[in-house]
Amino acid sequence: MPDAGGALQPAGEPVLEAIGVSRLFDVSRPWLQRVLSGGRRQTLRAVDEASFAIPRGTTFSLVGESGCGKSTVARLAVGLYPPSGGDIRFEGRPLRTALAEPKLRRRMNMIFQDPYASLNPRWRVRDIVAEPIRAFGILKSAGQIRDRVGQLLNQVGLAMSDGDRYPHEFSGGQRQRVSIARALSSEPDFLVCDEPTSALDVSVQAQILNLMKDLQQRLQLTYLFISHNLAVVRHVSDQLGVMYLGRIVEYGPGEEIFRAPRHPYTRLLLEAIPDLKVTGSRRTPVAGEVPSPIAPPPGCPFHPRCPLANARCSAEKPGYTRDGAVLVACHAVEEGRSTP
Amino acid sequence: MKEPLLDIQELSVEFPTRRGLLKALDRVSLSLAPGEVLGVVGESGAGKSLTGAAVIGLLPPPGRISGGQILLQGERIDNLPPERMRRIRGRRIGAIFQDPLTALNPLYSVGRQLVETMQTHLRLPDGETRRRAIDWLQRVGIPAAEQRIDAYPHEFSGGMRQRVVIALALCAEPRLVIADEPTTALDVSIQAQVIEVLKGLTREHGTAVMLITHDMGVIAETADRVAVMYAGRVIEVGPVREIVQTPSHPYTVGLMGSIPSLETRVERLRQIDGAMPRLNAIPPGCPFNPRCPNVFERCRVERPELMPALATQAACWLYDAASLPAASPVPSAHA
Numbered sequence: 001m002p003d004a005g006g007a008l009q010p011a012g013e014p015v016l017e018a019i020g021v022s023r024l025f026d027v028s029r030p031w032l033q034r035v036l037s038g039g040r041r042q043t044l045r046a047v048d049e050a051s052f053a054i055p056r057g058t059t060f061s062l063v064g065e066s067g068c069g070k071s072t073v074a075r076l077a078v079g080l081y082p083p084s085g086g087d088i089r090f091e092g093r094p095l096r097t098a099l100a101e102p103k104l105r106r107r108m109n110m111i112f113q114d115p116y117a118s119l120n121p122r123w124r125v126r127d128i129v130a131e132p133i134r135a136f137g138i139l140k141s142a143g144q145i146r147d148r149v150g151q152l153l154n155q156v157g158l159a160m161s162d163g164d165r166y167p168h169e170f171s172g173g174q175r176q177r178v179s180i181a182r183a184l185s186s187e188p189d190f191l192v193c194d195e196p197t198s199a200l201d202v203s204v205q206a207q208i209l210n211l212m213k214d215l216q217q218r219l220q221l222t223y224l225f226i227s228h229n230l231a232v233v234r235h236v237s238d239q240l241g242v243m244y245l246g247r248i249v250e251y252g253p254g255e256e257i258f259r260a261p262r263h264p265y266t267r268l269l270l271e272a273i274p275d276l277k278v279t280g281s282r283r284t285p286v287a288g289e290v291p292s293p294i295a296p297p298p299g300c301p302f303h304p305r306c307p308l309a310n311a312r313c314s315a316e317k318p319g320y321t322r323d324g325a326v327l328v329a330c331h332a333v334e335e336g337r338s339t340p
Numbered sequence: 341m342k343e344p345l346l347d348i349q350e351l352s353v354e355f356p357t358r359r360g361l362l363k364a365l366d367r368v369s370l371s372l373a374p375g376e377v378l379g380v381v382g383e384s385g386a387g388k389s390l391t392g393a394a395v396i397g398l399l400p401p402p403g404r405i406s407g408g409q410i411l412l413q414g415e416r417i418d419n420l421p422p423e424r425m426r427r428i429r430g431r432r433i434g435a436i437f438q439d440p441l442t443a444l445n446p447l448y449s450v451g452r453q454l455v456e457t458m459q460t461h462l463r464l465p466d467g468e469t470r471r472r473a474i475d476w477l478q479r480v481g482i483p484a485a486e487q488r489i490d491a492y493p494h495e496f497s498g499g500m501r502q503r504v505v506i507a508l509a510l511c512a513e514p515r516l517v518i519a520d521e522p523t524t525a526l527d528v529s530i531q532a533q534v535i536e537v538l539k540g541l542t543r544e545h546g547t548a549v550m551l552i553t554h555d556m557g558v559i560a561e562t563a564d565r566v567a568v569m570y571a572g573r574v575i576e577v578g579p580v581r582e583i584v585q586t587p588s589h590p591y592t593v594g595l596m597g598s599i600p601s602l603e604t605r606v607e608r609l610r611q612i613d614g615a616m617p618r619l620n621a622i623p624p625g626c627p628f629n630p631r632c633p634n635v636f637e638r639c640r641v642e643r644p645e646l647m648p649a650l651a652t653q654a655a656c657w658l659y660d661a662a663s664l665p666a667a668s669p670v671p672s673a674h675a
């Protein structure tokens with residue numbers, strides 16, 4: 001958990017737990033180019049000591065601006081990237097050893113942010129959806145598999161006959177639903193959903209979110225959920241993490257954070273939401289330039305844009321302060337000078 | 341209205357397949373004035389992207405235009421030879437695709453792609469294009485643009501790639517922008533910034549934007565008018581405020597009612613039950629009739645065309661005087 005001492009543990013046995021997880025990328029120019037033009041080796045810290053725990057049957061959501069590290073956390077959580085530091089545990093065991101066992105591996109799956117890149121263009125949709133069923137030997141007879149694929153396609157608002165078609169014959173939202181059907185086909189109980197409904201109209205989105213909730217209630221599914229749509233996040237989340245430049249800066253029950261955001265960044269993020277009033281008015285985008293993750297500002301990474309920043313903020317990286325059920329990484333909150 | 345910049349007249353698109361002819365667009369008519377933003381919304385699979393693809397002459401094969409025409413500044417562009425169309429695309433029409441990866445070449449750095457696009461379409465001195473490329477990356481909110489201009493697409497996050505695509509579509513300063521889900525992978529703050537860039541172009545250059553999106557918040561804040569599509573047809577069109585606040589067509593009413601609210605959390609979101617018909621099984625009459633709470637006899641036999649409705653134009657028999665009194669007024673989405 002964020003601070004080892006005053007740990008704040010959401011109730012329930014965690015399915016997935018991240019303890020101080022970091023991930024670095026080497027973004028230097030190729031060696032030869034560096035030698036020729038004298039560039040330095042550069043690393044980008046996409047995730048910086050993130051800690052969270054997701055209890056069984058609950059949804060943990062991550063929000064934050066584009067490029068803050070959400071998808072990287074998602075990939076770390078299913079073992080697509082190894083962490084550069086820290087620990088990830090699946091049901092109390094190191095993720096890496098858990099992944100080595102097909103029985104455990106089958107129990108986690110991921111819906112990717114990019115539905116195009118994640119579907120094999122040369123396969124028919126029915127084979128794409130059936131692939132995990134076959135790979136894990138969940139059903140044996142061709143008839144059973146066909147029925148199950150039809151059922152999965154129906155659940156996401158597609159038809160059995162759509163199984164004959166190839167991914168490129170579908171619209172963006174239809175492809176996204178194919179990737180949801182495929183993710184559900186291995187009957188996972190831990191599902192990472194990276195922008196699962198971003199390509200869907202609000203009515204199909206409502207159908208999919210209702211389906212995900214039904215499955216959660218029926219089968220105790222656990223979700224790591226990522227979305228830019230804060231209304232959707234509010235609707236689905238139990239716990240919520242707000243990320244900024246690779247760090248989780250606010251962490252706690254979703255309802256509590258939406259009701260009373262504490263971190264200055266969270267407050268600005270919630271203010272930037274468009275509404276339906278058709279006022280033609282402009283939203284307040286979070287002011288200031290998004291800092292470079294290659295050379296993050298010293299101290300609190302949010303200080304160049306923060307209305308509450310002071311000298312301490314540009315020098316000292318804030319630790320976590322506990323406020324009720326919420327953890328916040330902010331000096332102003334700790335010093336009690338952040339009254340809403 | 342001013343002379344339209346883009347005029348789509350009774351456009352039909354079909355796909356010949358083994359399972360018969362699929363009618364993906366069925367007599368779609370839309371127009372855009374200079375400087376106007378037309379929002380296009382509707383059910384997933386309704387034909388929004390295909391409408392945009394037809395305008396830029398990039399229908400996915402074996403799709404083909406089977407009827408109607410498309411005029412750009414009064415000139416027909418639906419029957420041009422591919423070479424002429426290629427020049428129009430990029431210079432006069434900028435396209436932001438729904439799928440950022442297909443628009444970007446994974447083998448070239450993002451800077452090179454921007455520079456080449458500008459070199460092809462604008463007459464600029466050599467050093468100028470790179471400076472402008474950095475400038476465009478900054479305008480769409482890529483942090484440390486100067487350092488990251490030589491990065492490759494896979495080194496960017498989903499939302500950053502999408503912003504590069506937007507910069508690519510806009511950097512040649514086209515008259516018309518077809519923007520297909522330009523903001524879906526973006527957080528609300530960057531979204532606001534990108535929308536500001538688009539609106540700036542409409543104000544300063546009279547650029548018209550066809551904005552295809554599922555995000556009603558973005559529509560409400562950006563669009564002047566909105567067209568709603570369902571099963572390959574335009575089923576409602578009108579000014580943005582009226583479409584969002586007092587929609588007429590029962591599908592639009594259901595759509596607006598499905599928007600999750602930020603203020604309250606409910607156990608289940610409202611949804612329109614059922615699914616859009618397959619393209620090879622569109623029911624006779626009104627295509628929405630199997631799911632419509634207001635359906636009546638006439639809807640199952642006769643196809644409604646756009647007609648004056650509450651405050652918009654809607655293709656729905658509820659608004660035809662001849663249907664009365666069988667029809668009852670549509671319940672409001674915000675009831």
Ligand SMILES: Nc1ncnc2c1ncn2[C@@H]1O[C@H](COP(=O)(O)OP(=O)(O)OP(=O)(O)O)[C@@H](O)[C@H]1O
Pocket residue numbers: 025026027044045046065066067068069070071072073113293494495496497498499500525526527
């Ligand atoms: N393979 C990679 N190589 C180099 N840099 C990377 C790589 N993958 C991600 N990054 C960088 O790590 C940071 C975080 O990326 P990530 O994809 O996690 O962001 P995100 O929060 O999911 O953003 P978005 O909302 O735009 O999808 C970005 O600055 C990105 O450029």
Ligand SMILES: Nc1ncnc2c1ncn2[C@@H]1O[C@H](COP(=O)(O)OP(=O)(O)OP(=O)(O)O)[C@@H](O)[C@H]1O
Pocket residue numbers: 168169170171172173174199200201355362364382383384385386387388389390391400401402403438619
């Ligand atoms: N190559 C193809 N072959 C056959 N049918 C196709 C092909 N491309 C698209 N379609 C069909 O045409 C219809 C319209 O697709 P389009 O991509 O325009 O939908 P859309 O409104 O953009 O949906 P979304 O919101 O999900 O992106 C869909 O039902 C799709 O299945």
Ligand code: SF4
Pocket residue numbers: 263264265300301302303304306307308309310313318329330331332333
């Ligand atoms: S630590 Fe300082 S700069 Fe950072 S969010 Fe808090 S007040 Fe702002």
Ligand code: SF4
Pocket residue numbers: 589590591626627628629630632633634635636639644655656657658
């Ligand atoms: S025409 Fe009939 S079925 Fe179609 S939307 Fe109107 S009332 Fe419903």
Ligand SMILES: [Mg+2]
Pocket residue numbers: 070071072113194497498499
């Ligand atoms: Mg991402």
Ligand SMILES: [Mg+2]
Pocket residue numbers: 171172173388389390438520
């Ligand atoms: Mg589309």
